[in-house]
């Protein structure tokens with residue numbers, strides 16, 4: 001639904017990103033019914049692009065895009081990207097489809113790997129046929145339990161190749177290698193943002209372990225215990241959705257980013273305990289903080305070095321943690 005907060009936030013994206021590159025383009029968004037994908041669709045339609053979403057609705061929600069169905073510039077295909085067949089040509093493909101949260105990818109490890117491998121191969125072939133720009137949503141999880149903080153793109157990562165998170169981490173790492181191979185072998189225009197924890201309106205709030213920020217908000221608003229895994233000293237860097245979407249769109253349009261991996265995230269590192277306390281403060285809830293055993297291979301710290309992003313597009317994520325959390329809580333209260 002396009003409520004006041006989302007409408008204001010889309011204006012914010014418009015002030016960060018000039019839409020000219022996207023106007024009149026034919027754009028395919030995989031995973032467009034999901035959190036980040038649906039924000040991209042709102043921006044693109046607003047700028048006069050023709051948008052096709054392909055999504056199997058495994059984790060996405062139709063309510064994120066229902067308001068777009070009446071727009072002649074918008075169409076929706078319910079399909080798995082691994083099976084998606086299409087004779088159309090596109091100018092840009094934004095490949096966002098994935099099981100993105102630990103609860104979801106751990107429950108569907110084979111589908112998760114195949115979406116990254118077969119789904120990405122299919123999108124690369126489609127991009128090749130169309131000579132399209134292809135942006136692939138990669139992740140900070142390609143760094144695993146990083147030993148270099150803030151983490152630059154030159155760091156190769158510390159990933160358990162067969163651990164509980166490997167279906168996601170290694171799937172994304174394989175996809176990155178495949179994208180770079182298509183870039184080298186065929187000169188395809190690929191862009192590979194590594195997204196660090198994004199949040200905001202439309203982020204799913206269910207699940208037991210992943211997506212701590214929206215889960216904490218719902219626990220707080222329901223006066224349930226806020227479940228922190230481990231001692232809460234592990235860190236994440238939370239990037240508000242307007243910044244994440246702006247970074248992805250700026251990279252899509254940027255010539256210097258061809259074939260490049262680029263971190264997209266906020267540089268403010270926050271402990272999970274600090275996050276829980278912040279959400280208690282903003283919601284004014286009386287929930288207790290409950291500590292649960294830390295799952296295996298949970299990364300200890302996560303914070304991006306964004307100097308490459310700044311060098312390429314002359315911009316960096318800047319919505320403060322306080323403002324982003326307040327806006328997200330307000331949206332969940334609507």
Ligand SMILES: NC(=O)c1ccc[n+]([C@@H]2O[C@H](COP(=O)([O-])OP(=O)(O)OC[C@H]3O[C@@H](n4cnc5c(N)ncnc54)[C@H](O)[C@@H]3O)[C@@H](O)[C@H]2O)c1
Pocket residue numbers: 030031032033034035036037054055056057058059060061079080081082095096097098099100101115119137138139140194195196197198199
């Ligand atoms: N949200 C974050 O903080 C974050 C961080 C790093 C990377 N990413 C990446 O960004 C992308 C979007 O993440 P999100 O947070 O919006 O997740 P999301 O779960 O809200 O959206 C993913 C969408 O992909 C769809 N999907 C999944 N598998 C599919 C398949 N095989 N075929 C077709 N559709 C499929 C889902 O139904 C959903 O609509 C993902 O690729 C994710 O890995 C997100």
